[in-house]
């Protein structure tokens with residue numbers, strides 16, 4: 410037998426992840442992933458599953474029994490939520506103002522739904538009137554789906570009016586909270602959200618690989634009332650809930666190491682406390698925005714509609730998008746995101762999610778931009794951005810003491 414040489418080892422380069430995800434992962438989470446496996450029906454693993462469900466309920470702000478991590482990335486959570494709640498012919502209202510609303514429409518259409526898009530320009534919220542108009546076009550709307558934190562644009566979608574309007578029409582209210590969960594309040598029960606899905610690699614600061622979902626009583630009733638089988642075998646919650654529930658019926662082998670990681674990441678979220686965690690995300694975003702504006706840059710989303718965890722800034726005219734991002738990566742080891750779809754070449758997306766959201770990271774990025782931007786045709790004063798950010802931190806600590 411001939412022995413072919415194996416590839417070289419892969420040492421990942423040093424990176425600070427300040428893009429749209431994945432975010433920085435805490436060493437405790439990385440360490441958890443490197444611990445030995447147990448079987449996926451081992452009593453120890455079953456105990457971990459139970460604790461994971463309990464911690465997920467706390468983070469989602471819900472009492473929903475059916476709260477579990479789907480094996481797959483955030484998109485698997487998206488697909489699981491839709492294919493379990495949609496039967497062919499259902500009318501579904503979807504807010505579309507970015508990549509993820511567009512993806513939701515695609516998946517819903519594939520599942521046989523008639524999609525009624527509530528559209529808004531990329532970079533703006535979907536206004537309540539637009540959702541009302543979309544609902545008025547439906548004979549019997551099955552659900553209203555909104556993206557809480559549109560990571561492709563940095564827009565923070567308000568939920569209260571849509572939740573009320575959906576329920577007035579006897580429709581389910583469903584949200585994508587992939588980027589919001591763990592970074593800002595989601596409050597599933599208090600906000601009257603019937604189903605929600607998330608992902609691990611945004612503000613939960615885990616590697617990508619699991620998608621927490623939660624289904625409330627009305628969504629579970631819909632699941633029970635189905636007259637057709639769920640289109641996807643792998644994502645069928647009627648089977649998955651038996652694996653994650655009392656019965657422990659084998660469905661698929663849970664990705665053990667990813668579940669270790671999520672468990673540890675949730676412990677970190679709860680140790681910090683929800684209020685402190687949200688305040689941290691808010692403060693670091695405010696400092697970043699102050700710094701970027703002091704440099705003469707303009708935010709891409711109107712004040713009052715901006716996410717704390719994903720900050721979109723306009724690329725100044727004449728500045729080469731790719732060249733600046735490449736310089737950040739090569740010289741400072743910092744990753745930020747470019748724009749998507751119609752915003753390609755127009756915006757940079759700066760993620761301050763979970764472990765990535767720190768004052769040190771904000772000042773490190775601002776000082777890198779102060780050095781790099783002038784070389785690419787955008788004059789800005791050295792130290793001006795960092796100083797503006799530091800004023801925000803100083804004010805915050807004065808207010809706290």
Ligand SMILES: *Cc1c(COP(=O)(O)O)cnc(C)c1O
Nearest residue numbers: 482483484509558560587588608
């Ligand atoms: C990242 C993201 C997703 C998709 O998650 P993947 O892990 O990339 O599959 C869905 N919705 C939103 C809002 C996201 O930010």
